[in-house]
Amino acid sequence: MANIYIFSEPIQSGRTTILENWLPKVQGAAGFLTPDIYGQRKLYDIASGDYFDFEVDPGDCPDHTRMGDRAFDNNIYRHGRQLLLNAVNNWPRWLIVDEVGPLEIDEDGGWEPALSEVIKLHYDSDNECDLMLVIRDTLLNEAIQHYRLHAAIVLDRKFFGK
Template sequence: MKNKVFLFSGSVQSGKTSTLLNWIKGENNVFGILTPDVDEIRMLYNIEPNKYYPFETNIRENKEIEVIGRFIFLKSSFEKAIEILKAAIPKKPEWLIIDEIGKLELKNKGLEPYLISILNDYRIYSPDTKIIIVIRDYLLKEAIEKYSFSDAEIVTASYFR
């Protein structure tokens, strides 16, 4: 069986991550990453084992950062996210969440160049896993083209209620 990919799309700050945080409470066998705001700071959340890591920083002098718009992200957080996604492959999760494919990934930064490889590994080693990928609505077309998501199902928040 081929992975079923769901592209969870919506506008900026429309509650995509919050929707998924609520949805996973009622689901089992869910792995992956979410990027919620905690006390107005973006965090990296490892769904299984329910652990938070720093993701956003306000220190521009750090050489190990990625800047996109008003956001300053720690490069080490992207490395941690990749590690989390790779580690879940042999567990053959029912659901894998990737929050999110954004401007950085479309510029081959952030989770790239590893994200394409990780998605291919899931297709090979964990083909029954259903993959939910968060993408902002205005980046959806570009992401579909870059990642060959032509057969993915585009969903909104109502899908997770």
């Protein structure tokens, strides 16, 4: 049985960059990262190598979700959810979700309901896929409770050689 890992560090501590540097060392990864590129959040599809404009100007994108002073394209949220659901049809070696935050935990938004479905399927199936959830340190305990991740292995940057 594969494991669920939680990579937890503070906001703006380089979690996504650490994963970007780690990915070339692993084979068979899928899912997504959400890097900041030139000050704009993107969604990076790990399997295809494609980038999508995730952070938007609310005036240019009527279908968006606000998080603080940022707005995110709901079409990209839908795309990310579909990436997760597609991955469970042919479990990759690693399935990475960057990141699980307040939208998912408090509002059932963002990557939900696909994220909960993937976690449930991961627990219920006999697969070799390790699931990596990126969760900011201030939400770690809440996320563990919300998703019943008590058996998950919590990692910090040392796991990645940082």
